[in-house]
Amino acid sequence: MIVVNELHKTYGETVALGKVSLTVKEGELFGLIGPDGAGKTSLMRILMSLLLPDGGTATMNGLDIVRDYKKVRLITGYMPGKFSLYPDLTVEENLQFFATVFGTTIQENYHLIKEIYQQIEPYKTRRAGKLSGGMKQKLALSCALIHKPEILILDEPTTGVDAVSRKEFWEMLKRLKAMGITILVSTPYMDEATICDRIALIQDGHLMSVETPLAMMQAFAEDLWAVRSKKIYHTSKLLGQLPSMISVNSFGQVLHLVTPKGKHTPQSIKEFLSLHDESELTVEPALATIEDVFILLMNNRKAKS
Amino acid sequence: MRTLYYILQKEFTQIFRNKSMLPVIFVMPLIQMLVLVFAATNELRQVDVAIVDFDNSTSSRKLTSEIAGIPFFKVKQNLVNTQEAEDLLMRNKVDLALIIPQSFDKDLTLNKSSEVQILVDAINGSAAQLSLGYLSSVIAGYSQKILLKTAVPGSVMMKNIVVKPTYWFNPQLNFKYYMAPGILVVLITVIGMLLGGMNLVREKEIGTIEQINVTPIKKWQFIAGKLLPFLAIGLFDLAFGLLVARLAFNIPIRGSFLLLFGMASIYLVLVLSLGLFISTISDTQQQATFVTFFMLIVFILMSGLFTPVESMPDWAQKLDYANPLYYFVKIMRSVILKGSNFPDIINEAATLSVFAASIFGLAIFRYRKTS
Numbered sequence: 123m124i125v126v127n128e129l130h131k132t133y134g135e136t137v138a139l140g141k142v143s144l145t146v147k148e149g150e151l152f153g154l155i156g157p158d159g160a161g162k163t164s165l166m167r168i169l170m171s172l173l174l175p176d177g178g179t180a181t182m183n184g185l186d187i188v189r190d191y192k193k194v195r196l197i198t199g200y201m202p203g204k205f206s207l208y209p210d211l212t213v214e215e216n217l218q219f220f221a222t223v224f225g226t227t228i229q230e231n232y233h234l235i236k237e238i239y240q241q242i243e244p245y246k247t248r249r250a251g252k253l254s255g256g257m258k259q260k261l262a263l264s265c266a267l268i269h270k271p272e273i274l275i276l277d278e279p280t281t282g283v284d285a286v287s288r289k290e291f292w293e294m295l296k297r298l299k300a301m302g303i304t305i306l307v308s309t310p311y312m313d314e315a316t317i318c319d320r321i322a323l324i325q326d327g328h329l330m331s332v333e334t335p336l337a338m339m340q341a342f343a344e345d346l347w348a349v350r351s352k353k354i355y356h357t358s359k360l361l362g363q364l365p366s367m368i369s370v371n372s373f374g375q376v377l378h379l380v381t382p383k384g385k386h387t388p389q390s391i392k393e394f395l396s397l398h399d400e401s402e403l404t405v406e407p408a409l410a411t412i413e414d415v416f417i418l419l420m421n422n423r424k425a426k427s
Numbered sequence: 428m429r430t431l432y433y434i435l436q437k438e439f440t441q442i443f444r445n446k447s448m449l450p451v452i453f454v455m456p457l458i459q460m461l462v463l464v465f466a467a468t469n470e471l472r473q474v475d476v477a478i479v480d481f482d483n484s485t486s487s488r489k490l491t492s493e494i495a496g497i498p499f500f501k502v503k504q505n506l507v508n509t510q511e512a513e514d515l516l517m518r519n520k521v522d523l524a525l526i527i528p529q530s531f532d533k534d535l536t537l538n539k540s541s542e543v544q545i546l547v548d549a550i551n552g553s554a555a556q557l558s559l560g561y562l563s564s565v566i567a568g569y570s571q572k573i574l575l576k577t578a579v580p581g582s583v584m585m586k587n588i589v590v591k592p593t594y595w596f597n598p599q600l601n602f603k604y605y606m607a608p609g610i611l612v613v614l615i616t617v618i619g620m621l622l623g624g625m626n627l628v629r630e631k632e633i634g635t636i637e638q639i640n641v642t643p644i645k646k647w648q649f650i651a652g653k654l655l656p657f658l659a660i661g662l663f664d665l666a667f668g669l670l671v672a673r674l675a676f677n678i679p680i681r682g683s684f685l686l687l688f689g690m691a692s693i694y695l696v697l698v699l700s701l702g703l704f705i706s707t708i709s710d711t712q713q714q715a716t717f718v719t720f721f722m723l724i725v726f727i728l729m730s731g732l733f734t735p736v737e738s739m740p741d742w743a744q745k746l747d748y749a750n751p752l753y754y755f756v757k758i759m760r761s762v763i764l765k766g767s768n769f770p771d772i773i774n775e776a777a778t779l780s781v782f783a784a785s786i787f788g789l790a791i792f793r794y795r796k797t798s
Contacts (some may be wrong), residue, residue, distance in 0.1 A: 170641050171641075172640055172641065174635065192643065195642065195643060196643060198641070200638070200641045202634060202637045202638065204634045204637075205633065205634070206633070206634035206635045206636075206638045207636050207638065208437070208441065208635055208721060209633065210441050210444050210445070211440065211441065211444075215437070215440065219433065219437050220638070220642065222429075222430075222433040223430055223433055223434070223642045223643065223644050224643060225429075225643070231787075265638070324744065343453050
């Protein structure tokens with residue numbers, strides 16, 4: 123279990139973390155969702171005792187991250203955002219090294235990494251620097267797991283990894299969760315959020331919402347419309363002038379239009395657009411995605427400040 | 428201890444996998460010993476002299492031929508005026524110009540003393556001094572001959588003090604004997620200060636230090652892991668360099684090997700720690716290289732390796748008390764050339780040990796696992 127209590131960190135004028143409080147339950151797969159610079163890495167580095175907080179406390183399975191940092195490091199596995207294994211050592215040598223410095227052996231905890239490591243085992247004599255992005259992540263995860271940690275902290279493990287490897291990676295996380303490991307994972311990809319048990323949306327060092335992905339999507343407070351049109355750019359500009367409109371964002375070929383609850387109907391939106399020579403389009407109510415939730419919360423925050 | 432063993436195992440694997448490492452270990456000592464020891468010499472091979480003879484007498488021509496007879500001097504004669512000699516000096520065609528006045532012979536025969544003028548190109552100060560000294564001694568020798576010829580036998584003039592110097596520890600004044608131990612010091616200093624430090628800061632650059640920092644590896648284990656492999660390489664290169672010096676220059680190694688390598692170990696711990704300390708306060712290899720090079724140059728030029736410390740101003744000599752190279756150059760020369768024993772160098776050894784211990788401690792202290 124990870125308990126974060128009003129953690130605070132600033133870099134000069136910039137607030138990296140503004141009194142963040144959070145609880146990750148035992149055996150939970152918890153996602154930290156937010157854009158670059160939101161404070162995800164700072165939070166994780168503080169939990170890993172690589173960075174000292176300016177204020178607040180945190181415990182990992184009851185151990186204080188500042189006072190008991192040595193013990194914390196023994197029960198946690200960490201995968202930094204940047205690939206940080208030795209590129210000039212082979213796959214096997216890297217794994218061997220991290221096993222031995224934790225006082226264990228590959229054999230002893232092989233069952234933990236078996237499924238992941240088997241995929242890269244054919245390349246075990248290859249230098250880590252020569253692996254593909256997906257294989258590097260698998261090796262890094264193996265190295266983070268080799269000392270049988272109770273908690274796993276993964277900083278953007280899927281950034282820069284191809285779609286197939288990303289999917290595989292999340293499947294692996296689910297299996298690790300099934301083994302009882304508590305996992306805190308960060309990602310800038312909103313679509314990955316739905317795989318997590320619970321997620322926290324983080325922006326500018328503040329948590330905007332902490333919920334299960336489903337509850338978060340269902341609790342979307344405004345009306346959301348999916349607008350399809352041939353001239354998507356033109357339509358999106360026009361919708362920007364729709365009275366009392368909250369936001370328009372493009373999701374591939376579809377525009378997501380947010381309007382205040384009960385303010386508009388598909389008909390009223392169509393009418394507004396036809397006034398401006400836009401008629402070849404469809405407007406239908408849509409279910410909110412995590413990204414819609416994030417954008418709405420972000421706009422609300424901006425409006426407040 | 429087991430952890431340290433695994434760290435060392437990893438470091439050595441990486442070092443020997445690094446393609447630029449083997450050339451550094453083997454080629455650098457060879458080049459330094461075989462090229463620098465020859466190049467860094469104060470011995471003069473040839474000095475060009477322009478002679479302007481206004482007198483054109485028997486005496487002046489004798490002096491000229493006396494100088495021309497020495498293979499070391501290459502003489503340009505038959506110059507008409509001083510201007511011509513000065514031009515040659517300006518154009519770097521000659522190193523010295525000797526001007527013999529018109530009254531030279533007359534002054535000599537009238538038994539008065541006579542004067543000649545020597546112009547020296549002093550762009551290279553030490554070469555200028557050496558060549559002037561040599562030319563002066565030739566002229567002095569010539570004047571001695573005249574004295575002997577003209578003097579009445581048994582007169583006061585005959586009495587003379589002849590100085591017969593004996594050069595201890597280096598009887599032939601072989602410059603290579605003097606330089607080789609110093610160049611060896613430079614060799615292991617460069618290895619010590621650069622390799623260990625670069626290795627550490629590289630872990631910062633590629634981010635592996637982040638992963639190391641979350642392991643139970645202790646600070647001293649990590650620093651020792653960076654230090655010991657390069658200590659071994661430094662000692663190996665010292666042995667290799669000594670072997671080259673022995674084979675190529677037949678340099679005498681009079682002191683004990685145990686003392687030599689013991690001192691070198693202390694010194695290497697010192698310079699390695701210094702390099703590692705610089706690395707702990709740098710973020711990139713570039714930063715670390717700049718700082719290290721600056722220190723290296725100051726250390727080397729002030730070490731007494733090329734210029735005697737005794738000729739430096741007082742404040743500079745005092746500054747040298749903080750220069751590790753100063754002590755180690757002294758130790759190396761004493762042990763190799765003089766065969767000094769431990770009691771002879773105990774002061775230098777003690778100072779180096781104190782330096783080594785404190786900088787090693789500082790490097791460990793500065794290496795933080797948490798920012």
